[in-house]
Amino acid sequence: MTKRDVVFLVADTGMEQMLRGFLGRPRVHRSLRCGPFGFDPREDVFVAPTKDPGVYGTARELLRPFERLHRRAVVMLDADWDGSPGAKAIHHHIGRCLDGAWEHYAVVVIDPELEAWVWQDNPNVAEALKCSTDFRKNLADSGHWPHDHLKPPDPKSALDHLRRRHRADGSNAAFRRLAEKISVRHCQDPAFNHLCEHLRAWFPENS
Incomplete structure (x- = not known):
C-alpha cells in the first residue's frame, strides 16, 4: 500500500478549517515555495476529541492508527490552555513522544493560540x-x-x-476564508513559519 504524504493531528476544528483553507488552495506549493504534495482533508486531517491537553498528553496514541497510512506527521495545538507548561515544554514533550514512531514529524505550537x-x-x-x-x-x-x-x-x-x-x-468558517487568501510571505508568526519550513524540507522544489 502506498502511504500518503502527511497527516495533520490538530487540537480543534478552527485549526482544521485553517488547514482546509490554506492547503486546499490551487497550487499552494507555489506559495510555499516547495514541491507539490497530496492533501485531502477527509484523509489527512484528524481533529483530536480531547482538545489541546489531550494532544499534549496522547499525541503518540492519537497518531498510532496513521503510522501505516502516512509517511509524515504534523501535530498542531495552542500553547495557551489551562495547565499548559508553555510552548517550549509542549514542543519538547511531544517531540520526545514521537521520536522512534515517526521518522519525519513536526510539532507546531501556536503561541498563544490559533487567533495569532x-x-x-x-x-x-x-x-x-x-x-x-x-x-x-x-x-x-x-x-x-x-x-x-x-x-x-x-x-x-x-x-x-x-x-x-x-x-x-x-x-x-472565517478561519477558512482567511486561510484561503493568507499571505505566506507576510506572515510573521513563528509557528506558521515553522510549519512552512518543514513542508519545504519534506517536499523540496524541483525534486
Missing part, C-alpha cells in the same frame, strides 16, 4: 472576518493592537473585540 494566525494588516482580513476595512484603526484605538506591534498582544481578545463591537465573524 489571523492578524495581518491587509484587506483580506477584513473580507474574511466580514468587518470594516478600518479594523486596524479600530483595534489600535481600543488598545488591542498598538501601532508599534506586528500583531495584537492578545490575538483572541482582539478578535473578540471585533465580534462584540464591530460584528466581525469570528467563526471557524
